Amino acid sequence: MTTAQALPKRSEIPTELTWNLEAIYPTDADWEAEFARVAARLPEVASYAGRLGESARTLLAAFTTRDQIAEALGKLFVYAHMRLHQDSANSHYQALADRVTTLNNDFGAAAAYITPEVLAIPEERLERFVADEPGLAVYRHQLDEMTRERAHVLSAEMEGLLAQAAELGAAPERIYEMLSNADMKLPMVHDEQGNLTQLTHGNYLTKFLESQNRDVRREAFEAMLGSFNAYRNTFGASLAAQVKRDIFFARAHKYGSALEAAHEAHNIPASVYDNLVATVNTNLGLLHRYLRIRKRAMGLETLHMYDLYTPLAREVEYKVAFEEAQRQVAAALAPLGADYVEPLTRGFRSRWIDALENEGKQRGAYSWGSYGTQPYVLLNYQPGIDSLFTLAHEMGHSMHSYFTWDAQPFPYAHYTMFVAEVASTLNEALLTSYLLRTASDPALKLYVVNHALETFRATLYRQTLFAEFERETHARAEAGEALTPESLSALYKGLNDTYYGPEVAVDDLIEIEWARIPHFYSSFYVYQYATGISASAALASQILSEGEPAVQRYKRFLSSGDSDYSINLLRDAGVDLSTPQPIQAALDTFGQYLDQLEALL
Numbered sequence: 001m002t003t004a005q006a007l008p009k010r011s012e013i014p015t016e017l018t019w020n021l022e023a024i025y026p027t028d029a030d031w032e033a034e035f036a037r038v039a040a041r042l043p044e045v046a047s048y049a050g051r052l053g054e055s056a057r058t059l060l061a062a063f064t065t066r067d068q069i070a071e072a073l074g075k076l077f078v079y080a081h082m083r084l085h086q087d088s089a090n091s092h093y094q095a096l097a098d099r100v101t102t103l104n105n106d107f108g109a110a111a112a113y114i115t116p117e118v119l120a121i122p123e124e125r126l127e128r129f130v131a132d133e134p135g136l137a138v139y140r141h142q143l144d145e146m147t148r149e150r151a152h153v154l155s156a157e158m159e160g161l162l163a164q165a166a167e168l169g170a171a172p173e174r175i176y177e178m179l180s181n182a183d184m185k186l187p188m189v190h191d192e193q194g195n196l197t198q199l200t201h202g203n204y205l206t207k208f209l210e211s212q213n214r215d216v217r218r219e220a221f222e223a224m225l226g227s228f229n230a231y232r233n234t235f236g237a238s239l240a241a242q243v244k245r246d247i248f249f250a251r252a253h254k255y256g257s258a259l260e261a262a263h264e265a266h267n268i269p270a271s272v273y274d275n276l277v278a279t280v281n282t283n284l285g286l287l288h289r290y291l292r293i294r295k296r297a298m299g300l301e302t303l304h305m306y307d308l309y310t311p312l313a314r315e316v317e318y319k320v321a322f323e324e325a326q327r328q329v330a331a332a333l334a335p336l337g338a339d340y341v342e343p344l345t346r347g348f349r350s351r352w353i354d355a356l357e358n359e360g361k362q363r364g365a366y367s368w369g370s371y372g373t374q375p376y377v378l379l380n381y382q383p384g385i386d387s388l389f390t391l392a393h394e395m396g397h398s399m400h401s402y403f404t405w406d407a408q409p410f411p412y413a414h415y416t417m418f419v420a421e422v423a424s425t426l427n428e429a430l431l432t433s434y435l436l437r438t439a440s441d442p443a444l445k446l447y448v449v450n451h452a453l454e455t456f457r458a459t460l461y462r463q464t465l466f467a468e469f470e471r472e473t474h475a476r477a478e479a480g481e482a483l484t485p486e487s488l489s490a491l492y493k494g495l496n497d498t499y500y501g502p503e504v505a506v507d508d509l510i511e512i513e514w515a516r517i518p519h520f521y522s523s524f525y526v527y528q529y530a531t532g533i534s535a536s537a538a539l540a541s542q543i544l545s546e547g548e549p550a551v552q553r554y555k556r557f558l559s560s561g562d563s564d565y566s567i568n569l570l571r572d573a574g575v576d577l578s579t580p581q582p583i584q585a586a587l588d589t590f591g592q593y594l595d596q597l598e599a600l601l
Contacts, residue, residue: 074370201363202380236485367397421532
């Protein structure tokens with residue numbers, strides 16, 4: 001007999017396992033009141049247009065007004081969108097998210113004149129402003145940034161027009177989210193007990209692709225990718241529109257390419273991207289060695305794409321309840337000191353985390369918030385080792401935000417995407433070290449080593465594959481080539497053949513997997529998972545071997561926000577990503593885990 005297992009509704013989730021968004025606004029009415037107040041202040045930003053060169057005091061007033069409104073707007077934005085992410089089908093919060101997105105774009109348009117006007121001020125006069133007005137000292141790095149980007153800044157009128165177009169530019173991602181999370185219905189599939197269970201984005205990996213039953217894995221794989229394949233034309237159109245959006249804004253700002261625009265804006269050498277792709281491709285032999293070991297350990301003649309996630313320690317049922325996961329993460333991060341662990345555990349108690357999957361909830365996991373809020377985490381927790389590591393990962397992001405918000409003024413209370421994945425993957429590295437130190441069961445050690453290898457495969461190899469896909473799709477579109485579902489699928493399949501082909505029967509359905517990847521709507525983001533894990537592997541090794549000096553360097557990095565260029569912040573912490581060396585060192589670590597895997601097997 002089979003039974004259907006449906007997701008709970010939002011109202012059925014225990015309050016203690018939801019995030020405390022009431023800490024931002026106690027009620028939606030409070031949000032509405034703040035929304036009205038912020039909307040009424042937008043003309044204040046515009047009132048300084050044409051006046052920034054008058055005096056140091058005027059320039060400071062413009063910056064201060066802009067930042068006050070931006071800080072309030074950030075809270076409005078995250079509240080509305082996180083409420084929507086609780087249940088994507090909730091029309092009330094769809095409306096709030098739409099309204100605040102429009103307000104955010106209106107604010108961007110109102111403030112768009114600032115950079116062009118600052119650059120119109122003669123440099124000697126600007127230097128005199130900073131010397132005469134102490135309040136401008138905090139903006140020194142921002143002013144340097146504006147000057148560095150001088151060649152890519154347009155007139156105030158043109159910058160305002162592009163800011164108004166930002167909402168249109170967000171449409172591809174919004175369409176993708178609505179189709180993927182709200183409208184597209186995934187089918188029921190059989191679990192290991194033969195029960196019909198609702199396939200979801202949250203349980204696809206942990207419940208099905210990690211199953212020891214190959215029929216369960218195959219059915220879920222075909223159901224998931226088959227569902228996306230049924231909408232291939234719509235997904236293809238939305239991704240093509242996203243790529244064209246990137247190209248439009250890059251060309252409008254006089255960059256040579258969308259890839260150049262993504263790097264130059266943060267002063268990151270484009271060679272970082274190329275070094276990553278080249279170094280990983282040189283080391284594909286290590287990936288193929290791992291796949292040969294996996295095939296042998298699983299007793300398979302042929303390895304398929306749906307066989308890549310199954311734990312090799314078959315006899316281990318490592319199920320970790322959410323409460324125990326929090327305890328283990330805190331213990332694993334003890335090398336970072338009490339002043340790291342104390343706010344971490346306080347966050348667990350203070351409902352930073354929305355833990356469980358429910359009907360209509362945003363899939364995946366993220367850390368988010370705004371200056372003045374808690375650094376929230378969205379999870380879709382499943383009681384297994386993957387979710388344990390996801391908790392450590394997302395809390396790494398949240399602790400990065402916590403330390404940055406605590407140490408930096410609002411102008412530098414963010415960090416760039418380039419360093420965003422360092423704190424998260426460092427937590428994973430420390431959790432791996434902790435589990436290997438404390439595990440007495442050889443099977444559990446095998447499980448953890450296998451998980452570490454999978455982390456490198458999925459984060460360093462797989463994300464670099466994604467990076468190649470992004471680089472090629474943008475290059476083709478920039479050359480005037482149309483991006484169709486067929487061309488996107490052929491490109492994606494070819495890359496999988498290169499990365500996995502010598503050791504895996506690359507299933508035809510994998511060609512549509514690009515449609516499953518929401519990160520392609522945060523263009524040129526995914527490669528930073530790979531550079532991030534490379535940097536964090538080096539930093540974790542320094543923390544565990546050097547102790548306090550490395551810990552202090554790392555905490556300075558966590559507290560720096562974007563007060564300096566990201567490449568400099570990492571170099572000061574102990575990692576130079578302008579060279580291939582950290583990438584190669586991370587791949588060497590992957591090879592060392594391979595040695596441990598073979599010994600344990």
